[in-house]
Amino acid sequence: MEIPPRFQALVTEETRPGLFTRRIVARKVAELPAGDVLIRVAYSSLNYKDALSASGRPGVTKRYPHTPGIDAAGEVVSCSDGTFAVGDKVLVTGFDLGMNTPGGFGQYIRVPSRWVLPLPAGLSLQESMILGTAGLTAGLSLARLQQAGVIPASGEILVTGASGGVGSLAVQILARAGYAVTAATGKAGEHAWLQGLGASNVIARVDLLEGAERPLLKERWGGVVDCVGGATLAAALKATRYGGVVTCCGLVGSSELNVNVFPFILRGVSLLGIDSVEAPMAQRRAVWEKLAGPWKPARLQAGAEECDLAGLETRIAVILAGGARGRTVVRLGEE
Numbered sequence: 001m002e003i004p005p006r007f008q009a010l011v012t013e014e015t016r017p018g019l020f021t022r023r024i025v026a027r028k029v030a031e032l033p034a035g036d037v038l039i040r041v042a043y044s045s046l047n048y049k050d051a052l053s054a055s056g057r058p059g060v061t062k063r064y065p066h067t068p069g070i071d072a073a074g075e076v077v078s079c080s081d082g083t084f085a086v087g088d089k090v091l092v093t094g095f096d097l098g099m100n101t102p103g104g105f106g107q108y109i110r111v112p113s114r115w116v117l118p119l120p121a122g123l124s125l126q127e128s129m130i131l132g133t134a135g136l137t138a139g140l141s142l143a144r145l146q147q148a149g150v151i152p153a154s155g156e157i158l159v160t161g162a163s164g165g166v167g168s169l170a171v172q173i174l175a176r177a178g179y180a181v182t183a184a185t186g187k188a189g190e191h192a193w194l195q196g197l198g199a200s201n202v203i204a205r206v207d208l209l210e211g212a213e214r215p216l217l218k219e220r221w222g223g224v225v226d227c228v229g230g231a232t233l234a235a236a237l238k239a240t241r242y243g244g245v246v247t248c249c250g251l252v253g254s255s256e257l258n259v260n261v262f263p264f265i266l267r268g269v270s271l272l273g274i275d276s277v278e279a280p281m282a283q284r285r286a287v288w289e290k291l292a293g294p295w296k297p298a299r300l301q302a303g304a305e306e307c308d309l310a311g312l313e314t315r316i317a318v319i320l321a322g323g324a325r326g327r328t329v330v331r332l333g334e335e
């Protein structure tokens with residue numbers, strides 16, 4: 001497979017202390033870090049964490065200049081340990097990709113083979129990146145709910161931050177798996193769109209917080225997929241039904257959690273943490289197989305928009321401001 005002398009990548013630089021700027025630059029494959037697998041990237045996606053990395057926010061990327069992009073899907077160009085053949089379609093999400101390893105906002109990546117998954121049958125490269133880290137996280141959340149015994153008859157499942165990437169995919173896969181989903185959103189204009197993705201009910205974000213200063217709220221949710229943290233997660237716990245299960249994956253609202261013990265000791269509610277970054281390969285394979293099959297959203301394209309590297313600039317600002325609607329898939333090459 002021919003490698004061009006230069007490829008395009010979005011690079012964030014610290015031009016002055018504390019001032020981060022982004023530009024699209026020409027890079028050489030030889031500049032990529034050592035690794036087993038060289039991949040020509042066809043698609044990436046924009047996650048909240050990518051926006052943090054791309055704008056120099058603390059806690060994600062330590063060294064700049066840097067190419068963000070925690071997700072990438074494409075074709076194997078070379079593989080030094082024999083795990084993959086040239087031309088294999090593969091995807092990478094999480095681990096150190098896009099954190100301190102140049103990520104999917106470049107047309108080539110080089111990574112350890114233990115980070116790489118074969119593209120599951122039933123998904124195109126583009127579809128795998130509409131899902132990406134957000135889909136894996138939503139899928140891990142549903143898998144944990146199911147393992148803990150939450151079934152459709154357990155009652156309504158609340159999804160918070162529902163119009164965002166993880167939230168919108170959680171709505172879609174829960175609906176596909178037969179659950180009645182209540183989507184909580186801060187965006188008054190997106191109720192119909194969320195219903196179109198499969199939510200049976202949509203509520204305003206602020207309604208969740210009503211009366212939330214009380215020790216417990218009326219039992220409502222059979223399960224919760226929380227993407228927000230903070231007061232939203234605390235209120236969701238207080239309104240979860242006896243024996244219900246709440247998953248926690250995000251912090252867009254707050255990383256703090258101020259909650260009493262009553263949901264746990266009076267209602268037997270469980271709070272489960274979700275991590276997609278270091279999730280073991282066996283877990284990833286199991287979830288990706290479901291995402292490519294029985295959980296595959298019926299209207300996957302309706303929950304996503306496509307852009308190129310140049311189109312990321314405005315979208316990074318939108319996602320940082322909490323304004324994302326569904327997923328942004330980034331086109332870097334051919335399917």
Ligand SMILES: NC(=O)c1ccc[n+]([C@@H]2O[C@H](COP(=O)([O-])OP(=O)(O)OC[C@H]3O[C@@H](n4cnc5c(N)ncnc54)[C@H](OP(=O)(O)O)[C@@H]3O)[C@@H](O)[C@H]2O)c1
Pocket residue numbers: 046047048049133134137160161162163164165166167184185186187205227228232248249250251252253254274275276277319320321322323324325326
């Ligand atoms: N644990 C993991 O492995 C993992 C993996 C992926 C993502 N995450 C985390 O999950 C969260 C969501 O990620 P994402 O990529 O889906 O982000 P996203 O696309 O930006 O979605 C976040 C959504 O949360 C809501 N929101 C934003 N600001 C809020 C605020 N101040 N208070 C309450 N709600 C707010 C908005 O939805 P509405 O307007 O509809 O309310 C927004 O669209 C992030 O914190 C991310 O870091 C964790």
